[in-house]
Structure formats: structure tokens, C-alpha cells
Amino acid sequence: MIAYGIxxxxxxxxxxxxxxxxxxxxxxxxxxxxxxxxxxPTFQSSAPRYLIADEAAKRSFFTYLV
Structure with a gap:
């Protein structure tokens, strides 16, 4: 699913x-x-947020979609 989001x-x-x-x-x-x-960074009431970008996004894309 994450690879499709990427x-x-x-x-x-x-x-x-x-x-x-x-x-x-x-x-x-x-x-x-x-x-x-x-x-x-998060606001007090929100769940921890994470960013997947740059090389990490590229690795995930090629690992799961190619």
C-alpha cells in the first residue's frame, strides 16, 4: 500500500x-x-507522523512495484 502511495x-x-x-x-x-x-513534529493531539521521501521512497517504489 505504501508503494502505491509513493x-x-x-x-x-x-x-x-x-x-x-x-x-x-x-x-x-x-x-x-x-x-x-x-x-x-506533531501536535499534542495527533498520532506520530512519519515522512517517506527521497531515497527511502525510491527504494520502496522499486522494491514493491517493479
Whole structure:
């Protein structure tokens, strides 16, 4: 699913950048470990947000969609 989000971002001229919210700590670790996601600043009431961009997005795209 994340790779398709990256593809949608590329198709819309956004260079493959995607932002995700981690609903659990296990998901947060998964995003960091498996997709190279970087944690973004959050507001007090929001779930932790992660950015997948640049080389991490490129790796995920080619790993899962090519």
C-alpha cells in the first residue's frame, strides 16, 4: 500500500513523498525499519507522523512495484 502511495505522489508531481500516521508503536518501528521513514513534529493531539521521501521512497517504489 505504501508503494502505491509513493506512486500516486510521483504521478501527481510530488516526487514520491508520503506522510503516514503511526497508530501504534509497532507500526512506527515498522515504518522506520522497513521504509526508512523519518518522524515529523506533531501536535499534542495527533498520532506520530512519519515522512517517506527521497531515497527511502525510491527504494520502496522499486522494491514493491517493479
Amino acid at each position: 506512486k500516486l505522489s510521483i504521478d501527481n508531481g510530488l516526487a514520491g513523498d508520503v506522510v503516514l500516521e503511526a497508530k501504534t508503536t509497532a507500526l512506527a518501528k515498522h515504518y522506520e525499519r522497513d521504509f526508512g521513514a523519518v518522524r515529523l
